[in-house]
Amino acid sequence: MQFRIEHDTMGEIKVDDSQYWGAQTQRSLENFKIGTEKMPKELIGAFAKLKRSLAVVNHKLGKLSLEKSQAIIKACDCI
Structure with a gap:
């Protein structure tokens, strides 16, 4: 590991x-x-979709660098 x-x-x-x-x-x-107890998978998935969408929008608005945006999108897509 x-x-x-x-x-x-x-x-x-x-x-x-x-x-x-x-x-x-x-x-x-x-x-x-x-x-x-752990957070329900459905809620984790919903948060990932929201976070991914915000990464796309914030990059388009110039508030988030391409590098950070791509890293967030990659992580969210893995969930």
Whole structure:
């Protein structure tokens, strides 16, 4: 398994390179093992569609670079 280093206000943390989350989510997963409930897949899919649409629009409006827009679109298409 490969890892990348993410940073937040608490410092560095290793995150599985295949995951699309950052430092705060990784810390939450490691420190708050209090349940097994997860967000419904349908809701995650809806958020991905919304995020993808916003990436396209914000790029067209000049508020988001092509590189960031393409990265967001790629991640959303994987969901």
